[in-house]
Amino acid sequence: MKYKNEAEIMRALGIDTWRHLSKEKAVKFAAMMPDMDTEVAMKIVEQFPEFRKFATDAFGAIEKAHEATLADGRHSLDQVYQALREKRVIFERELHRGDLTWEQRKHLLELIQETARLASQKDSEHKRHVDGLLRKVMVGVGSGLALAVVFVGGRILTQGKEEPDDSGES
Template sequence: MKYKNEAQIKKALGIESWRNLSKDKMIRFAAMMPDMDTEVALKIVEQFPAFKDFAKDAVSAIERAHESTLSANSQSQEHVQRACQEVRDILRCELNKDNLSWEEKKFLIEQIQETARMQFQKDSENKQFLDGMHKKVLIGATAAIALSVAFVGGRVMAESKDDSEDSFDS
């Protein structure tokens, strides 16, 4: 074990007291747990009854960021859709003029088709973006849950170790 006492762990985290443990340092603490003496790790974790709240807050922060991104994305998509529609409306009005040559009509039709292609391309990009966002949210939520499991798992392992030692003492 690399860390044998609380003082070594505090020093490694760069804190003076456990009250100074930020969310970032909480994550570092969780990552350090395999290198800690089990007894020491459990004593420290017991000082954090709010760990469940930390995990919930982390998931909530991920959800808020995701919702904000989705909202901004939706507004951007609506803007692109509206702009393409306005361009097509203008082109359609031009196309309805009686004195157009075949080349002018062909050009206007091609421009209408081009706006449709642009719109489809933006839609495809948006779907890829949303897929990536969903994956990031899933990874973030999984990480928060994994931290919770690490803390709870460490406690259960230590308690079962204590129970095993008690049964040998009898």
Template sequence: MRYDDEDEIKKALGIKSWRNLSKGKMIKFAAMMPDMDTEVALKIIEQFPEFTKFAMDAVDAMEKRHESTLAANKQSQEHVHRAFQEIREILRGELNKEGLSWEEKKFLIEQIQQTGRLEFQKDSENKKFLDAVLKKVLLGAGAALALGVVFVGGKILGESSDSSEDSLDTPEDSLEA
């Protein structure tokens, strides 16, 4: 969808005023920018005197959330690995008992192997989780970076088009002045 005026953009963001633009809505705004008329996007951005600070705050909030997710995940993973280790120690202790039949030994060895497989599976799931979390953080950081690039690029583009218009003056135009 192409956005050609501010009201369309506010409606798409679900806000009544630019003062209602939260950090979450700022990310959505950044994602919408490629579909916005450049002049409209620049006009909106100019309404935010601390636009860069706002974008950086959004990135900082994402980073803190990411760090707390990683810390909680690490603690959870340590707990899982410790639990599997304790189970294997108990099974080893049972395996070392005297007088076990071949079937009992075989069962205990299979249980030790099963805990290894389960732990490996949990580790693989964790790596997929971390990969997904990293992708989300990169997407968010990319959106914030895109905001900055669009803002700076738009200003440069606006300034260069102003100077291009000045250079298009013909010698007759300057004589008329």
């Protein structure tokens, strides 16, 4: 075992109390668990009403990251919509010219319809992309939290089976 007590683990994480365990350092903590003495790991996890707070904070951070991604994607999408609106204005202005043939008018109407189709297509693509990102992040964080708890519990169960029976029987 690389880490035999809480002080060593806190030193490795660069914190002086578990209250200072940031989301990033909690991920590092989970990665360090295989190198911890099981009892020390359990003592730390038992202190985690902070763990519940960490999970809440982690999901809060996910929500903020998701909102930032949405805002960034929304900004990009708004630029596409603005460009398509500008094209429609130009096409509509051209439609009002009196010297257009039927074929030219038909072509302009098709271009206006195409801008509407493109806007709808971009909106659908954006929604699928955002949905996929959110699912990946939620699965990743949820799995990480679950694995950390399962890992600690599994190590305790395994360690308990390896210990000799106190009754003296073999």
